[in-house]
Amino acid sequence: MHDHAAGGHAHDHTAGANAKMLGWALALTTAYLVAEVVGAFVFNSLALLSDAAHMLTDVAALVIALMAIRFGQKPADDKRTFGYKRFEILAAAFNALLLFAVAIYVLVEAIQRFRQPEAVQSTGMMIVAAIGLVVNLVSMKLLTSGKDASMNVKGAYLEVWADMIGSIGVIAGAVAIRFTGWTWVDPIVAVGIGLWVLPRTWVLLRDTTNVLLEGVPGGIKLPELRARIAGVPGVASVHDLHVWSMSSDDVTCTVHVTLQEGADADAVRRAVTDTLDRRFGIEHCTIQTEAATEPCEDTPHRHS
Template identity: 40%
Template sequence: MTAHHDHNPHHDHAGHDHTHHDHAGHSHAPKVSRSNERAVLIGLCLTGSFMIAELVGGYLSGSLALIADAGHMLTDTVALFLAWLGFRLGSRAADARRSFGYSRLEVLAGLLNALTLFGLVGWITWEAVQRLFRPEDVLAGPMLAVAVLGLIVNLVVFRILSRADSDHVNIKGALLHVLGDLLGSVGAIAAAVIIWLTGWMPIDPILSVLVSLLILRSAWTLLTRTFNILMEGAPDGVELETLKADLLATVPGLANVGHLHVWSLSSGQTMATLEIAVATGAEPAAVAKEVKQNLAKKHDIGHATVEIDWSGNGMQCPAGRPAA
């Protein structure tokens, strides 16, 4: 049987009056640190500026490896931009039309950029194959100079970001991107040295393909994460059955959990809705409050909507599928 929901004015909704629960009246976004936002913005400006310089340097020196490394710096720029956008949009208050705010724009931008990066990888790979059959001369001196400057810029950006809140999901993601680009810069330096000492030009397209694999990995990760968020899939590390079992084992007075759904609004913003049955003699408001506290502290779910099943007739999802 489908659970009965009491919608009278005194219906308890996660420990507060349902009639006064206004989603537009409070923010669901995580707290924004100005120091984090400033660190990401500085890193974004440095990385984006040198990405353009490296692209020009790759064109002038004839180095496809530098162009590929500029492409990988593009992934860093995208990651930093999305991190900054997340901080910036997170500071905007929700309104009556968009009760969850504007954070999902970050996800849409991530999806668009992931698709763009796939196109970039395809172009670099095609050019690399052409150059293996028809090698082109590369100016090792300018290539080496630009690659060394790229390494320095990446080290500076990594230093800036590592001094920010590295536990924040956006900062952590940006740090991983910069680490990947450090490897690309080291590879470009090695290729320039090899060309300078031996004149072996195929190392340039070979290295460009290797760097493209880094871009492909970043693009695939970005695509799968944004797609999962847009499909309202459970975030990484969240198993609904495990979550349900933990609630039943740790929350006093909780008899059953149903209609459990967990998803992400954007990166780092996990939401949940669930229905609970309360044991005989337990206080419903206290149980609901304990459930929300458990979700927040143990599972990092900052916003949960808890519905109480007053009928005790069992729980089943409206579509007829068993509740999680």
Template identity: 40%
Template sequence: MAQHASSQSDSHDHAHHGHGHSHDHDHAPTVTADSEKRVFWAMLLTAGFMIAEFVGGIISGSLALLADAGHMFSDSASLAMALVAFRLSARSPDRQRTFGYRRFQVLAAFVNGLTLFAIALWIFYSAIDRLMSPVDVMAGPMMTIAVIGLFVNIVAFVVLHRGDSDNINLRGAAMHVLGDLLGSVAAIAAALIIMFTGWNAADPILSVLAAGLILRAAWQILRRSAHTLLEGTPDGVEVAEIRTALESIDEVESLHDVHLWGLTPQDPLLSLHLVVCDGADHAYVLKQAYTVLRERFGITHATLQLEGEACLTGGDCETTLSEGWTR
């Protein structure tokens, strides 16, 4: 366990915990060449057919195809972000970016979410316009393109699903492609209804269903990425549980000035002040605290400050803790 401490007084230590036996800031999951290759091919399949579906939607007059193309655009962007994240995660931190480039994927996800909202609103507007002013739809070409799209989505999903199931980027990309399957199914259903009944309103109505799926994906992406950009607590990690676990360590009396955030939703970072009793073994306390954080909460990057009763940084730390996180 790597750590360093500098004594500012008899009761004040500051320690910073990195990874393994070094102080690098590489929080990225293990990236394999196979995972990166699978994302690359899935992106090519999705982006290539997205263009074909967009052109087919224009030619056939199908709003459902255009809606599905919009959904595939979002998935192509998500796959591209996953690929970029693979590439950037391998880059070392530098003097201007001491954490490296991991947060790029969060910023890109936020922009992608805004784009999805714009696409969904356009589909809703177009659907209302189509219902008020019906347009003849060429059901034959629409059906052909939708079926090919379904096949492409199945192939892309299989490519991703057979990869590393523990890789968060690969798993997320597979879920996006799986969502595309529903859009293709909606387009096929609309084409069948038009072919057998001639009811052209089925096209804009089912396109609204696809738009709803896009809005749902957009909201989830925006909510999670905005939470991370605002330094919110990572999923699955609770401050109250951390406090209880650390205060159970021998010689620890209390803790305050707790800050828990994430470089990405999967990379929790923590800093806090630990108040220890007089004569405490600081090295022992630090070792126990880092072990608890790593083994119980999966936090492998933490900065801990050991001190006596008074907060030596001058902050009103106790008030912050009692008013915010103990409720």
């Protein structure tokens, strides 16, 4: 009991430290996001606006990481029996939709600028992008300590790392415009950053939609899972199998198992639970066992 309490205290301490670092990184990134959007319009730079959209993914990633820590620790109650972890998924889905909208705007605006080039203030554009590069480096430094211990923090770290490439792209574009006067470099950089962000945005939208539709979590093949359960000694057949997740790292399973004649229900249930945990990492499972001669709807429920 003492060891468990000590482990829980260490976990809370780590989560608290991660939340503090994420909070600082979020404050920095949000302040710069506002500055970059203002700079994009003041200096007429589409590349800055496109990079701001990418910076928005950083802000969203940091917010989602913080929400996962805050809401992940909040227990389930009589109103939210699964807890509050799905806020993380809703925030991620909203972020993906917003990014698609910004990407479409940048693409349409870039086509217009290719047809009719507009003047860009390259010096201001370069200064804003350079500040962004510094913000990214500071944020990466803040998140370095927690990224190896937490997949959640690592995701935010990788988002900030990826945005650093966007800042470097804007700086390179600003330098090119400054010394050559080629204003068409600005929309090219803008489209390039958009193409860099969109594939990851699509993956984010696809994954969050799958969670919201109660789809089978990525990495789990339902036919294999069904076969593993059917292969447990004492199991005659498997039906009404459902696997879903409430958040990015939370998997739940329910299943009805028909027993072979003479099989012990409790032993089979424990064996199925163990198989699901060891092979698929599913810790939350509800297993209903029933005799082969009993119709499913009349069978009393025996939950694990």
